[in-house]
Amino acid sequence: xxxxxxxxxxxxxxxxxxxxxxxxxxxxxxxxxxxxxxxxxxxxxxxxxxxxxxxxxxxxxxxxxxxxxxxxxxxxxxxxxxxxxxxxxxxxxxxxxxxxxxxxxxxxxxxxxxxxxxxxxxxxxxxxxxxxxxxxxxxxxxxxxxxxxxxxxxxxxxxxxxxxxxxxxxxxxxxxxxxxxxxxxxxxxxxxxxxxxxxxxxxxxxxxxxxxxxxxxxxxxxxxxxxxxxxxxxxxxxxxxxxxxxxxxxxxxxxxxxxxxxxxxxxxxxxxxxxxxxxxxxxxxxxxxxxxxxxxxxxxxxxxxxxxxxxxxxxxxxxxxxxxxxxxxxxxxxxxxxxxxxxxxxxxxxxxxxxxxxxxxxxxxxxxxxxxxxxxxxxxxxxxxxxxxxxxxxxxxxxxxxxxxxxxxxxxxxxxxxxxxxxxxxxxxxxxxxxxxxxxxxxxxxxxxxxxxxxxxxxxxxxxx
Numbered sequence: 001x002x003x004x005x006x007x008x009x010x011x012x013x014x015x016x017x018x019x020x021x022x023x024x025x026x027x028x029x030x031x032x033x034x035x036x037x038x039x040x041x042x043x044x045x046x047x048x049x050x051x052x053x054x055x056x057x058x059x060x061x062x063x064x065x066x067x068x069x070x071x072x073x074x075x076x077x078x079x080x081x082x083x084x085x086x087x088x089x090x091x092x093x094x095x096x097x098x099x100x101x102x103x104x105x106x107x108x109x110x111x112x113x114x115x116x117x118x119x120x121x122x123x124x125x126x127x128x129x130x131x132x133x134x135x136x137x138x139x140x141x142x143x144x145x146x147x148x149x150x151x152x153x154x155x156x157x158x159x160x161x162x163x164x165x166x167x168x169x170x171x172x173x174x175x176x177x178x179x180x181x182x183x184x185x186x187x188x189x190x191x192x193x194x195x196x197x198x199x200x201x202x203x204x205x206x207x208x209x210x211x212x213x214x215x216x217x218x219x220x221x222x223x224x225x226x227x228x229x230x231x232x233x234x235x236x237x238x239x240x241x242x243x244x245x246x247x248x249x250x251x252x253x254x255x256x257x258x259x260x261x262x263x264x265x266x267x268x269x270x271x272x273x274x275x276x277x278x279x280x281x282x283x284x285x286x287x288x289x290x291x292x293x294x295x296x297x298x299x300x301x302x303x304x305x306x307x308x309x310x311x312x313x314x315x316x317x318x319x320x321x322x323x324x325x326x327x328x329x330x331x332x333x334x335x336x337x338x339x340x341x342x343x344x345x346x347x348x349x350x351x352x353x354x355x356x357x358x359x360x361x362x363x364x365x366x367x368x369x370x371x372x373x374x375x376x377x378x379x380x381x382x383x384x385x386x387x388x389x390x391x392x393x394x395x396x397x398x399x400x401x402x403x404x405x406x407x408x409x410x411x412x413x414x415x416x417x418x419x420x421x422x423x424x425x426x427x428x429x430x431x432x433x434x435x436x437x438x439x440x441x442x443x444x445x446x447x448x449x450x451x452x453x454x455x456x457x458x459x460x461x462x463x464x465x
Contacts, residue, residue: 144270187268228340
């Protein structure tokens with residue numbers, strides 16, 4: 001298994017830039033002091049891409065030397081030229097999608113190390129424990145407080161040594177990701193890492209849909225959905241950060257891929273990630289609170305639970321969230337606490353009709369019941385709580401606020417509002433197999449949206465360790 005790549009934005013880059021002279025940054029592998037321990041031991045060569053946007057640096061001897069095999073008339077190593085071509089292809093793709101171009105380093109002081117021109121510089125090095133990094137330099141603070149920065153990129157000089165099938169696969173995975181960090185830095189290099197890494201993964205996947213790096217990291221997020229989306233776990237969190245790409249995947253599929261660019265623009269205007277997203281969704285007659293609820297529902301309908309034509313386009317290929325059993329019978333209840341934009345999932349199976357309800361601060365937590373038929377979650381039949389439920393269903397609790405203090409909640413099951421009449425009296429059909437029906441109940445107790453679905457439950461697929 002290849003090692004996951006790490007990409008820094010503002011924090012490491014700003015620190016590195018400020019360790020050098022404020023007006024004369026010299027902190028690249030071609031400099032005597034190098035960067036982060038990466039320093040070329042011999043004189044470097046460079047390849048300027050024909051399109052004019054990139055310059056790729058490498059050495060021919062020593063630890064940092066790439067495979068020097070060349071099939072080109074100019075003798076440039078194929079590994080070097082491949083990185084340059086991916087850079088140009090990705091840059092053109094992001095521009096076509098309307099994103100800002102990376103800021104260039106051509107106006108640095110003459111004493112600075114900037115590769116000699118304004119091209120985007122990529123340095124091939126022998127990485128230890130990762131395979132790509134983006135570094136910021138010479139940042140400018142806007143009137144709105146955004147940090148907009150040019151910089152440079154480091155990438156692995158031998159991608160097959162990191163577990164990639166080919167040098168091209170490695171370049172497409174890593175270079176496209178790192179280049180999008182430079183795009184982000186043209187908006188604000190301070191954006192939160194879960195969004196920065198997630199959108200870099202999303203962007204790479206948009207350009208190279210055959211690359212499966214996004215999917216490979218999703219388990220790290222799907223196994224942590226009960227924590228606020230903007231609060232990554234401490235320690236080694238790369239898989240969670242990259243797995244957070246599922247959020248821009250959702251925004252792109254649910255609201256259109258231009259949504260991600262609009263959020264970036266709002267971040268560049270001085271807003272934090274979640275408020276920026278709320279502003280953009282507000283312009284689409286929705287809100288972050290409402291769309292996060294839909295996001296949580298979609299995340300409950302993946303893997304073997306996916307239903308064709310609903311939720312994510314590739315839902316069946318995604319991992320599954322953990323689901324806790326909700327007790328049968330009525331009355332019944334579960335209690336807990338949550339915080340922020342997090343989600344929790346429950347499996348209800350009682351064949352008798354019950355009204356499920358959520359007791360919590362409605363401004364901070366919402367609940368939804370979704371029928372399951374033949375093991376598949378029926379997103380189109382989702383109903384907000386309280387809801388009349390018969391048979392098996394997924395119950396989703398989803399945050400509606402970024403506030404991190406605890407939100408106590410109680411999920412209850414009680415007899416239907418008209419217990420004597422049974423499910424047929426509410427308009428729900430009946431089935432000899434018991435089936436499932438979900439109808440949303442109004443404050444007066446009348447049943448609405450009756451639905452019947454016959455279903456055996458399919459247990460959660462266990463992710464391999």
